[in-house]
Amino acid sequence: MFLASDYPFFDVFWTIVIFFVWVAWLMILFRILMDIFRRHDISGWGKAAWLIFVVVLPFLGVLIYLIANGNEMQRRDAEHAQAARAEFDDYVKSVAPSGGPAAEIDKAKQLLDSGAITQAEFDAIKAKALG
Numbered sequence: 001m002f003l004a005s006d007y008p009f010f011d012v013f014w015t016i017v018i019f020f021v022w023v024a025w026l027m028i029l030f031r032i033l034m035d036i037f038r039r040h041d042i043s044g045w046g047k048a049a050w051l052i053f054v055v056v057l058p059f060l061g062v063l064i065y066l067i068a069n070g071n072e073m074q075r076r077d078a079e080h081a082q083a084a085r086a087e088f089d090d091y092v093k094s095v096a097p098s099g100g101p102a103a104e105i106d107k108a109k110q111l112l113d114s115g116a117i118t119q120a121e122f123d124a125i126k127a128k129a130l131g
Contacts, residue, residue: 014086025058029054029058029062030063031073032054032065035053035076035077036050036065053065101130104128108122108129
C-alpha cells in the first residue's frame with residue numbers, strides 16, 4: 001500500500017517543479033517548430049538542419065535557437081498577426097451589408113449621372129431598394 005509517508009513533501013514539490021519545467025519546455029519547443037516551418041528566409045535544408053538540431057539536442061538546440069532567432073521570432077509573429085487581421089478585415093468587408101438602400105440608390109444615381117443606366121432603370125433600382 002502506498003502511504004503519504006513514502007512520498008515526502010519535498011519529493012512532491014520537486015515532482016511538480018520538474019513537471020512544470022517539462023511542460024514549459026514543450027510549449028517553447030512547439031513554438032520553435034512552428035517558427036521554423038513558417039520562416040521564408042531560410043531554405044528547406046536550413047529548416048531541416050534546425051529541426052535535426054532541435055530534435056537531436058533538445059535543450060541545447062532550443063536554447064541556441066532562442067538566442068539566435070528570438071527577436072526575429074517576435075517580428076515574424078507580429079507580421080503573421082497583422083496579416084491574419086488584414087485577411088479577417090477583408091473577409092468581414094466582403095460579407096458585410098453594402099450600406100443598405102441609401103447606398104444602393106447612391107450607386108444607381110452615380111450610374112445615372114454617368115449615363116450608364118437610363119432614368120427608367122434608375123427608378124426600378126430605387127423601387128427595389130426601397131422595398
